[in-house]
Amino acid sequence: MKLVFYSGGYAEENFNLDQGLLSLFKKKDLKLTFIPSSSYNSNEDYRDIIQQYRPYGIRKFYKFHVDHPFSEISKKIAFQADIIHLGGGNTFYFLKYLRKTGLLKELKAWVRNGGVLTGVSAGAIIMTKNIETAAFPSFDCDENEDNVKNLAGLQLVDFEFFPHYKNSKRYDQELKNYSKMIQSPVYACPDGSGILLNHNEIRFIGKTFCFVNGHKYLLNK
């Protein structure tokens, strides 16, 4: 399984993560499918994705919406990509449509068949066991307007992911409390850092923190 978790930030901040992503491939002529969390404002994100990856030689991009009807041919081409990138936005909304369209299962199968899945922020959270961390911190969290009850994500890894982490007491308090209630670790990444998973090998790129059993650890400086 090959996965890349992006926290967020500008393209230049994510250079090392991008390099890590490219290192997963031997071939150069890569195809990337971008799945935005919502069609609202997704064109800006689409342009940013192209600007971020085009300098690395990726020239074939495909944008695939999940929150309005799509044809079979669109889906087929979306899944022919080498990389599928899940965008940021409202995690609950994104998960709702991935589940509703049956894509959650298809993405899982695609990853198990060798596809490289990347996600930023909400997209990265969805790749984990569940999307509970989208509800943190309480002062700046995603709203569950759709009242999504099944919060299980793609369950590709046994950790949880917290993007846009800021090294502050307010964040720490909430994450420590949360980590006491769960078994798995929560990896918290500030913008520009993230996690690269290549089968059994996990690499923390940029500053990464781990919250477990009410404690905070710095994993990578």
Next chain:
Amino acid sequence: MAEVKKQISTNWYKKFDQIDGSHPLKSVIPEGYIDYPARIRKGGKVSYFNFSLAKEMGLIPKSHADELTMELKEKILSTFSIQIINEYDQMNNKKFPKDEIKAGTYMATRYLQLQHDDKKGRTSGDGRSIWNGQIKHNHKTWDISSCGTGATRLSPATSKYNKFFETGDPTISYGCGYAEFDEGLATAILSHIFNANQQSTEQTLAIIEFKNNISINVRVHENLLRPSHIFLYLKQDRLEELKSLLDYYIERQREKEDWSDCPSSQKKYDYLGDKIASTFGALSADLEDEYIFCWLDWDGDNILMDGGIIDYGSIRQFGLFHSEYRYDDVERYSTNILEQKNKAKYIVQTFAQAIDFIKTGEKKNINEFANSESVNLFDEKFEQKKNENILRRIGLSQRKRKQVLKRKPELIEEFRKVFSYFERAKSESGVVEISDGVTWDAIFSMRTLLREYPQIYLNTETFLDDTEFIDLIKSSYATQNDLEINSYRKSKIYEFQKLYLEIIKETARTFQQTQEDILLDVCQRSQVINKAERITGDAVTYIVDLLIQQKKSLSVEKLYHLIEDLGGHQNLDPDKKIQFHQKVPKGILRKIIDVVRENREGL
């Protein structure tokens, strides 16, 4: 919080004082309007205010926050919350407190309207509107008018029943002089979106709301004259007034950059004729290609002289090319979207007749102008714009469109034909009645095709097979039978893909770029231009219902931001950078976007 109390100098709002009913048009044709005294109408509240427009007009300073201060609110109400003292009031000797009577008088202008039996404009015009005045700011002149300010003698009701009506008379709906809040809100939303997408249109400055869904809707444009203002004098053979009004219009337009080369001699009339022909030719192409239904007719009502859209009562934007939709106006059906072109052409023909009348002093039969230079210019501009539009819809930048059109006009025309075959395909179910008219459902979504095809080809480098092609573009209206692939349709599917790629290849050749680079650029642009979630007339209706339900929680500021964000969401210009108030839609905005999505293929 709706009102933020701040001690702001009242000088900030001084410009409002210029809006006092005075307007230069009054001195151009004294008989061209009915002048009404007016009084303050109490009990209204400001429900919507367009802060950015007010800044552009100089009504509030640029540095003004998007907040309805107490002073601003009072200024808006004292300026626009007015009701005319009409003939009924005067005949019944109604008395109003002196301090509630406005100092100025306000004109209801005369113009031609097909609803009036007279057909010559002797009885028609602003039936429930008055012109508040005119202001100038930053080399722009703005006309301001309000709808819902009372019943005038120019309404169809007065003409039909030959009597004057009391404003708000419950026995008569259209003609009582009131406007509705939902109607005002729908206009504010759609006109904001059109304006943001460079479609010339009236814009809503403010809505003042009263009980029972009644409102005064304040609208502005750089020039509120309609062709029907002019045609009135042509129909009545009044050469002097016709000339005066056209002279006035030309002088007003001369202030604009694109009129800077207008001659001052008699040639100015030919210049005007050319301008009108070009404007209406291009406009007709744009309305067709953007699927904007605008009921044009011989009277030149429902449109402004500069091609701007006015009176949103019957304006719609379709999600698909529902080219057989007709609005049922009780006594008649409207034109459909394809007939708009000929109605626009007839307006140009009528202008040719009017200009000839001015130049020769002799009014000739309208049929003599059917092949006039103006009409030919209209046709030429229409074709040019259709060609340009198809390339824009594909996603080519202006620079690329220009070169491809110059080099391969026949390729573009050929492509338009095959594009049109799919765009105009209709359901086997035939013409069906709907709540406000009749329609015949379109079965293919060309916007989906233009949005998806370049990225499909970029990734696969092969043609879609017939089934995939049809599956990609089928609309929610299509039945299984509608989607049958016969040999003719098969050939069209092939032809579409072949010609599309020839255009891409030609662009790549001309600009010495790879086909891949052109396609990637086209992919990004066409995603914006052909966005899946284009607002439709149906969606606007539901959005207005939603906003009215949520009214209690909607401050003026919040409503303004919602409409701004919706405008940003509906942006069709790939080169424009949009600033959203909400990056991720929440609450009402989220519901609005859902409504847009659910109604995206409708009327």
